[in-house]
Amino acid sequence: MTSSIDTTTERILRGSGGRRWRLLGTPSLDGYADAGDGLPQIVRVLLAHRGVLTTEAARKYLGRPGDLTDARLMPNLETAVTRLARACEAGETVAIFGDYDVDGVTATAVLVEGLTALGAKAIPYLPDRFTEGYGPNVRAVRQLADRGATLLVTADTGTSAVTEVAEANGLGMDVVIIDHHTIPDVLPEALAIVNPRLDGLSYGSEPAAVGVAYKVIHDLHDRLGRGYDPTEHRALVALGNVCDLAPMLAENRDLVRLGLEALRVARRPGLLALFDAAGVRQAEINETTIGWVIGPRINAAGRMEHAKIALDLLLARTSDEARGLAAHLEELNRTRRDATVDALEASHNALTEDDRRGPLIIVASEDISSGIVGLCAGRLAEEFSRPAIVMEVRDGELRASCRSIESFDVTALLQRNADLFLRYGGHRAAAGFSADATRLPELRDRLIADAAQHIDVESLAPTIPVECEHPLEAIDGRFVQWLGLIGPHGVGNPLPLFLARDVLVTETRAVGADGSHLQFSVRAGTVTWRAISFGNAEHAVAPGERADIVYTVKRDDFRGNGSLQLEVTDLRPATAD
Numbered sequence: 001m002t003s004s005i006d007t008t009t010e011r012i013l014r015g016s017g018g019r020r021w022r023l024l025g026t027p028s029l030d031g032y033a034d035a036g037d038g039l040p041q042i043v044r045v046l047l048a049h050r051g052v053l054t055t056e057a058a059r060k061y062l063g064r065p066g067d068l069t070d071a072r073l074m075p076n077l078e079t080a081v082t083r084l085a086r087a088c089e090a091g092e093t094v095a096i097f098g099d100y101d102v103d104g105v106t107a108t109a110v111l112v113e114g115l116t117a118l119g120a121k122a123i124p125y126l127p128d129r130f131t132e133g134y135g136p137n138v139r140a141v142r143q144l145a146d147r148g149a150t151l152l153v154t155a156d157t158g159t160s161a162v163t164e165v166a167e168a169n170g171l172g173m174d175v176v177i178i179d180h181h182t183i184p185d186v187l188p189e190a191l192a193i194v195n196p197r198l199d200g201l202s203y204g205s206e207p208a209a210v211g212v213a214y215k216v217i218h219d220l221h222d223r224l225g226r227g228y229d230p231t232e233h234r235a236l237v238a239l240g241n242v243c244d245l246a247p248m249l250a251e252n253r254d255l256v257r258l259g260l261e262a263l264r265v266a267r268r269p270g271l272l273a274l275f276d277a278a279g280v281r282q283a284e285i286n287e288t289t290i291g292w293v294i295g296p297r298i299n300a301a302g303r304m305e306h307a308k309i310a311l312d313l314l315l316a317r318t319s320d321e322a323r324g325l326a327a328h329l330e331e332l333n334r335t336r337r338d339a340t341v342d343a344l345e346a347s348h349n350a351l352t353e354d355d356r357r358g359p360l361i362i363v364a365s366e367d368i369s370s371g372i373v374g375l376c377a378g379r380l381a382e383e384f385s386r387p388a389i390v391m392e393v394r395d396g397e398l399r400a401s402c403r404s405i406e407s408f409d410v411t412a413l414l415q416r417n418a419d420l421f422l423r424y425g426g427h428r429a430a431a432g433f434s435a436d437a438t439r440l441p442e443l444r445d446r447l448i449a450d451a452a453q454h455i456d457v458e459s460l461a462p463t464i465p466v467e468c469e470h471p472l473e474a475i476d477g478r479f480v481q482w483l484g485l486i487g488p489h490g491v492g493n494p495l496p497l498f499l500a501r502d503v504l505v506t507e508t509r510a511v512g513a514d515g516s517h518l519q520f521s522v523r524a525g526t527v528t529w530r531a532i533s534f535g536n537a538e539h540a541v542a543p544g545e546r547a548d549i550v551y552t553v554k555r556d557d558f559r560g561n562g563s564l565q566l567e568v569t570d571l572r573p574a575t576a577d
Contacts, residue, residue, distance in 0.1 A: 012463075013499075013577055015570045016539035019462040021550055023499060024049060026468065031055065043482045045468055046496055050486075062485045065254035069205065071219040074212065075198035080176045081220050083191055087151050088118035088224065095149035095173075096124045097136050097157065098311075099209075100302030102243035102295050104156035106236040107178065107210040109314040111155055114217030114233070118224055123147060126307040129371055133399060134432055135423060136164035145171040154178060156209035156240075159195055160425045162188045178216060180209050180246070181425050182411040185418075197427075205250035210240030214255075235262040235271065236314070242287050243295035245429050248490035256488050260285060270313040273322035274298075277330045284555075287488040300332040303371035304339070336372070343368045343376040347390065359460075360451035361388035362444050368392050374401035374430070381405060385462040387413070387451065393437055397422075402431040408455055417446055429491065464569055466550055470498035472524035472566075480553055480564065500524065501548045502574045510537040522549065522566070531566035539571060546574040 013021040031054035032044045039058065047053075052061045060066070071077055087094050094115055098108030108124050115122040125144060127133065132140065135157045141164050144152060152168045154161070158177035165175045165188035175190040183197050194212055196203040207215075214230070214237045221228035238259025246252055263285045266272070275282050278293050285294075301310035309328055316322040347363045355361065361380050368376060373390040380388035381403040387410050391400040404410035411426045414433055418424065420443050424433035435443055489495040506528060508520040518533040518540050531551070533539075541547040549571045553564055 013466075014572070014575075015462075015464060015550070016536070016572050017462075019464060019570055021466050021499065021570065022463050023466045024468065028053075032058070040479075040482065042468065042470060042479075043486075046486055049467060050493055065257050068254060069203065069251045071215045074194060074196060074203055074215055076192040076194050077216060077219060080178070080192040080194045080216060081223055083151065083174055083176060084115065084120075084153075084216070084220050085223050088115060088120045088220070091119055091121060092150045093121045093123060093148040094151045094153060095144035095147070096122055097140065097144070097152060097154045098124060098126050098307075099134065099156040100126055100129050100307035101156070102298045102310075103208045103210055103240035105298060105302075105307055105310045105314065106240040107155035107208075107213040108311055110210060110213045110217055110233050110236055111153060111178070112315065114213075114220065118220065118226060123149065124311060126302070126311060128306055129302050130369075133370075133423075133434055135425065136161045138164055138167045141167045141173075142171065145173060149173060151176065155213060156180070156244075157425075158188065158190070159193060160184045160188070160423065162186055164188070165190050178209055178212050180206060180212060180244075180427070182415070182427050182431075184415070184425075205252040206247050207237075207252045207255060208241045208244040208246040210237050211246070211252060211255050231262045232266060232268055234259045235266045235268070238263055238287075239290055239294060239298070242290040242488070242490060243299070245491050247492040248488060249492040253488065253493060256287065256490075260287070260488060263290075268314070269319050269322040270316040270325065273316070273319065273326035274313065274329065277323075277326040287490060296336070297329045297333045300329055300336045303369075303375075304332040304336050336375075339369060339372050340375050340379070343372045343390075344379055347376055347380060356384060357457070358448055358452075359386060359455040359457050360448050361386055362391075362447065363389070364391040364393050364398060364440055364444075366393045370394070370399040370401075373399065374403070374432070377401045377403040378430075385460050386455070386457075389447070391440075393440075396437050398433075398435040398437050398440060398443070400433050400435070402426065402433070404429050404431075405460075408451070413447065413450055413454075416450055417443075420446065464497065464550055465494065466499050467496045468498060470500065472500045472503060472522070472527065472529060475553060483553065495552055497550050497552055497569055499548065499550055502546050503549060505541045505543055505545055505547050507543050508540045510540075512537075518568075518571075522547065529566050530563075531568050533568035533571060536568070536571065541571060541573055547571050548574050 010025040011023045015021045027048035029044050035055040047058050052058050096108050096111045098104040112122045112124050152173045153176045155178050159179045159181050168175050177190045177193040179195045196206050214233050238256050241256050264283050298310045301307050313325040346365050346367045350363050361384055370392040373392055377388040377390040387404040387408050389400050389402045391398045402410045409428045411431045414424045414431055421433040421435045503522040503524045506521045506523050511517045511519045516535050516537050518537045520531050522529050550569045551566045554567045
């Protein structure tokens with residue numbers, strides 16, 4: 001396998017539609033001097049871009065997952081496990097207060113199953129997004145105390161719940177917080193806060209809440225001397241981590257690798273029914289399947305109706321029960337897609353040209369449901385290459401979801417302006433808040449002014465990072481295998497993109513319901529490749545002309561035959577720059 005890797009310093013190239021291609025520089029490869037001929041140079045470059053700088057580190061990174069991080073290094077895990085062990089041995093009623101997204105639902109499922117198997121009476125509680133909003137609330141805490149709960153465990157929430165934890169303590173409940181969100185200035189007085197972000201991220205990775213719950217339940221089984229088959233829970237860990245955009249680094253990457261293997265052999269009735277309803281081939285599940293097919297269906301429950309539907313699906317014991325719930329999720333997901341289209345249209349109509357050029361996109365509307373604000377914010381952040389906040393205005397309150405770009409910590413923005421909000425929380429890439437609707441003008445002005453101090457608007461043109469040049473003639477089966485070993489991809493481990501210059505376009509056609517996608521073929525040497533470029537039909541290069549393309553290689557799951565094709569992120573007429 002050969003490659004044209006001749007970039008020594010980073011360069012910016014012009015793409016289509018105002019986009020820029022950031023061709024990364026070639027890093028130092030001195031740490032691979034002892035690697036031998038078996039490790040191709042292009043793989044060394046990809047690894048070095050991901051901070052893997054030596055042959056020994058590469059062996060570990062590319063090999064099968066080894067030992068995971070000692071669970072006892074997770075902040076406050078031992079205190080939490082000690083209290084949970086006592087609850088299991090005494091058969092206590094343990095309330096599990098989760099969140100309504102994929103991470104919260106999967107974390108709740110892991111805790112319910114794990115604690116029940118060890119003798120506790122686990123009662124799950126997922127809030128209603130529309131009537132309760134995010135996080136614990138005093139009314140729910142009182143209700144759980146009335147049901148006999150002596151221990152309250154939060155899942156994917158709770159790190160900022162000062163008032164609610166105080167209420168639980170006052171009602172005689174101990175509180176264990178299992179979470180991964182940003183650490184606020186004031187922490188609740190819980191018995192234990194198990195959060196990898198505590199202690200300056202000394203744990204070494206940032207699993208989503210379901211990963212933290214898995215570590216707790218695994219260690220709890222060890223503490224009580226009970227056997228534990230982690231396979232089914234590892235499958236849920238992969239779902240939550242991928243969908244919550246947890247960094248795909250260190251132990252967390254290994255958790256997802258193990259979880260993907262578990263998903264491909266899972267026997268959980270709810271997952272099997274979900275795969276069947278969504279047309280997923282179980283043996284071929286990857287992080288893309290999770291993020292674009294499975295996750296949206298699980299999330300649709302909390303977005304459109306109630307997350308309990310998704311939790312019931314994951315906890316279903318029979319195929320008959322699971323099939324009905326999976327069908328319901330399919331229906332809710334179709335409704336969710338339609339609502340997202342409408343929300344995006346309303347957002348575009350609300351934005352002025354000044355709004356679109358500013359450092360922060362903010363939309364507030366009575367016509368956008370709180371179940372859709374996160375999806376809408378994510379689409380706007382991607383479209384305009386800047387952080388976006390979308391708010392539902394209802395009953396005198398703003399309910400907002402925030403999505404960010406790689407260079408900007410959106411939760412830090414909220415922390416700097418905490419007095420504006422009734423409540424808030426999140427992590428670097430995604431957050432949420434509620435606020436009094438009368439403060440909307442002040443909120444808009446302050447957040448935009450704050451963002452302007454931390455964001456260089458001139459640098460916000462859509463920029464596509466390109467690992468290196470790699471001509472299409474250099475692609476072979478071994479190259480594709482190496483790409484597979486570098487995954488799974490996500491935050492911190494992006495999908496590698498390559499530049500191929502001067503390829504011949506042989507045919508093109510617009511596809512998709514609105515004709516916005518480009519399906520085409522390109523020839524390099526004696527080989528012709530099929531290619532798909534999503535959202536780029538307007539930038540098509542005419543057949544017979546030559547083009548430069550930014551691409552990766554993927555299996556064509558849409559056609560059902562799994563053959564290789566190019567997925568082209570951007571293209572332009574061939575140029576010499």
